[in-house]
Structure formats: C-alpha cells, structure tokens
Amino acid sequence: MTDRLTLLRPDDWHIHLRDGAVLQHTVADAARMFARAIIMPNLVPPARNVVEAGEYRQRILDAVPAGRSFEPLMTLYLTDQTSAEDIRAAKASGFVHAAKLYPAGATTNSDSGVTALEHIYPALAAMAEAGMPLLVHGEVTHDSVDIFDREKRFIDDQLTGLVQRFPTLKVVMEHITTADAVQFVESAGSNVAATITPHHLLFNRNHMLVGGIKPHFYCLPILKRNVHQQALLKAATSGNPKFFLGTDSAPHAQHTKEAACGCAGCYSAFAAIELYAAAFEQENALDKLEAFASHFGADFYGLPRNTETVTLVREPWQVPAVLPFGDNQVVPLCAGDTLQWRLLENPA
Numbered sequence: 141m142t143d144r145l146t147l148l149r150p151d152d153w154h155i156h157l158r159d160g161a162v163l164q165h166t167v168a169d170a171a172r173m174f175a176r177a178i179i180m181p182n183l184v185p186p187a188r189n190v191v192e193a194g195e196y197r198q199r200i201l202d203a204v205p206a207g208r209s210f211e212p213l214m215t216l217y218l219t220d221q222t223s224a225e226d227i228r229a230a231k232a233s234g235f236v237h238a239a240k241l242y243p244a245g246a247t248t249n250s251d252s253g254v255t256a257l258e259h260i261y262p263a264l265a266a267m268a269e270a271g272m273p274l275l276v277h278g279e280v281t282h283d284s285v286d287i288f289d290r291e292k293r294f295i296d297d298q299l300t301g302l303v304q305r306f307p308t309l310k311v312v313m314e315h316i317t318t319a320d321a322v323q324f325v326e327s328a329g330s331n332v333a334a335t336i337t338p339h340h341l342l343f344n345r346n347h348m349l350v351g352g353i354k355p356h357f358y359c360l361p362i363l364k365r366n367v368h369q370q371a372l373l374k375a376a377t378s379g380n381p382k383f384f385l386g387t388d389s390a391p392h393a394q395h396t397k398e399a400a401c402g403c404a405g406c407y408s409a410f411a412a413i414e415l416y417a418a419a420f421e422q423e424n425a426l427d428k429l430e431a432f433a434s435h436f437g438a439d440f441y442g443l444p445r446n447t448e449t450v451t452l453v454r455e456p457w458q459v460p461a462v463l464p465f466g467d468n469q470v471v472p473l474c475a476g477d478t479l480q481w482r483l484l485e486n487p488a
C-alpha cells in the first residue's frame with residue numbers, strides 16, 4: 141500500500157475566499173497547498189469589473205502568509221449590464237482569467253446575477269474572442285423546478301443552446317453534481333470542461349438527510365443520489381482532461397449554517413487535497429490524482445503547469461470540530477472525522 145504520494149503542486153479552479161477579516165484564514169488555508177486558485181467574485185457587492193477585481197486581488201495578496209506563494213486568478217461577476225468593453229478591459233489586466241455566470245437567484249449572493257442569457261451575448265462574444273473561459277453555476281431558478289432537477293434543466297434549457305451559439309467559447313460547468321452533467325461535458329467539444337468538488341465525490345444526499353438533517357453538507361448544487369456520486373467518481377478518476385479540481389470551498393460562519401434558514405456552502409479548503417486523496421483512494425485511483433489536481437485545469441486555462449511539488453503521507457489525523465473564521469468560527473467539512481492522508485508542510 142502506498143503511504144507517500146508526491147504530486148506537482150495543485151491549483152484550485154473554483155474557490156470562495158470571501159472578504160475582510162476572514163481572508164487571513166481562508167487565504168492561509170488555500171495557500172498551504174494550492175499555487176493558484178480561481179477566485180469566485182460573489183462578494184457583496186460583487187466584483188463586476190476590472191477595478192473591483194483588482195482591489196479584491198490586492199486584499200487577497202495582502203493576506204498571503206509570509207513565505208508562501210499564492211496567485212489569485214481573478215474572475216468577473218457577470219450581470220445584465222456587463223459589456224464587451226468590460227471583458228476586454230479585464231482581459232488586458234492580465235490578472236482576470238475568467239468570468240462567472242450566476243443565474244440570478246441561483247445561489248449565495250447571486251441576486252445581481254444574469255436574468256436572461258441574451259443580456260450577456262455581447263460579453264460572451266468578447267470572451268470567445270479573447271479566449272476567456274465562461275464559468276457557469278449551472279442551475280435554473282424557477283420555483284416550479286425541483287431543486288434536485290435544477291442542474292439537468294439548466295443543461296437542457298440553457299447550456300446546450302449556449303454552447304451551440306458560441307462554439308469557440310471555453311466553458312467550465314462548475315461543481316457538477318449529476319451523471320447528466322458528466323455526460324453533457326463528455327459529449328461536448330474540447331472547449332467544454334467541468335470542475336468537481338470533494339464533497340460531491342465523497343457524499344450523497346443520504347449523508348445530508350438520513351438520521352437527522354446535517355446543515356454542513358448543505359451546498360448548491362445540492363448533493364444528489366448515490367448513482368450521481370458514482371458517476372462523478374468515475375469521471376474524476378477517468379483520466380479525461382475535461383474534469384479537474386475545483387473545491388467550491390464556500391465557508392459560512394457556524395451560526396449562519398446552524399440556523400432555521402441555513403446558508404449553502406461547505407468549507408473544504410483547509411484539507412482539500414487530503415479530501416480528494418480520500419475519494420481517489422476509495423476508487424483505487426490514487427495514480428489519477430495528480431493529473432486531475434495539477435495538470436488538467438492549467439492546461440484548459442492555457443496556463444503553465446506548476447513546477448514545485450507537494451507530498452502527502454498516510455498519517456491519520458482528526459479534523460477539528462471548528463476552525464477560526466475572522467471573528468467567528470466555521471465548521472469544516474468532515475469535522476471530527478479521521479482523514480488518512482496528510483499534506484506535509486513544505487513551505488513554498
């Protein structure tokens with residue numbers, strides 16, 4: 141049995157670091173293992189243009205612990221008002237690497253998201269032109285659509301047509317949760333890819349709902365049935381370069397999740413690579429982890445792969461019950477559980 145695993149240093153192609161006092165914690169956790177991360181722009185107010193993205197980037201850089209290297213890859217939050225010029229200015233900055241589509245009302249802080257795709261056609265044309273990937277939270281939002289069906293309906297009603305209309309646009313379907321999404325991405329062109337989270341690989345809706353409701357498993361898109369979890373595990377460990385690491389680590393203070401109306405999002409960045417190692421080991425596919433975590437995302441974004449390495453050792457450790465989160469605390473994914481793999485602390 142392997143008990144040591146050395147990988148090219150990974151990147152996270154989907155993370156929420158939030159803002160303000162919590163950055164000291166969220167940035168330190170991400171920078172412990174990741175060289176770079178695609179930073180989600182759903183702040184209040186969101187990072188909608190190159191100026192807001194640049195200011196946010198500086199706040200993140202200011203929070204990187206001394207002695208660590210960590211490059212925040214910024215994204216723009218698309219609204220009905222985003223113009224082709226906004227995209228061109230963002231591209232010219234060199235630090236904005238993608239733009240994010242939140243259908244209005246789909247998830248945390250998506251109120252200023254896009255109300256109809258037609259509104260962003262000029263921006264999407266500029267993105268295709270610039271080679272800038274569109275990152276998609278792929279869920280429809282109509283009250284009439286069941287929450288467990290919202291991803292599939294988005295593929296059928298919106299994404300299929302969008303990919304046809306913009307055949308050269310790079311699209312990342314973020315945090316996929318269904319066999320339908322796996323199938324859609326597999327059968328699309330090489331310009332379409334997907335990120336997969338550790339929580340959707342390790343858990344299904346039974347973990348969230350059987351034996352009492354577990355708010356720390358509540359995220360969007362919501363955990364699905366076991367058959368979907370199996371399809372995601374298969375895709376992530378397949379060696380297909382269309383599927384790569386994106387944690388969707390999305391911390392919310394403990395009291396806002398353990399509430400009558402709890403927030404959506406799981407905090408995984410503190411042990412992301414260890415959690416993925418658990419999922420890959422379960423599939424007997426640890427040999428596939430490096431490409432998923434460290435090659436395919438950079439290749440898709442057209443960025444160089446990292447050159448330094450990180451090492452994981454088989455050394456069981458217990459996930460703390462809570463972690464500091466600015467002036468509050470956050471309950472991490474798998475709180476209290478024992479993880480088998482541990483990342484060696486080798487300063488970057």
Ligand SMILES: NC(=O)N[C@@H](CC(=O)O)C(=O)O
Pocket residue numbers: 156182247248249277358359360361388390391404405406
């Ligand atoms: N994934 C989540 O459940 N929540 C994310 C938003 C998102 O990625 O949809 C958040 O910002 O809290």
Ligand SMILES: [Zn+2]
Pocket residue numbers: 247277314315360361
């Ligand atoms: Zn999302």
Ligand SMILES: [Zn+2]
Pocket residue numbers: 154155156180315388389390
């Ligand atoms: Zn997210």
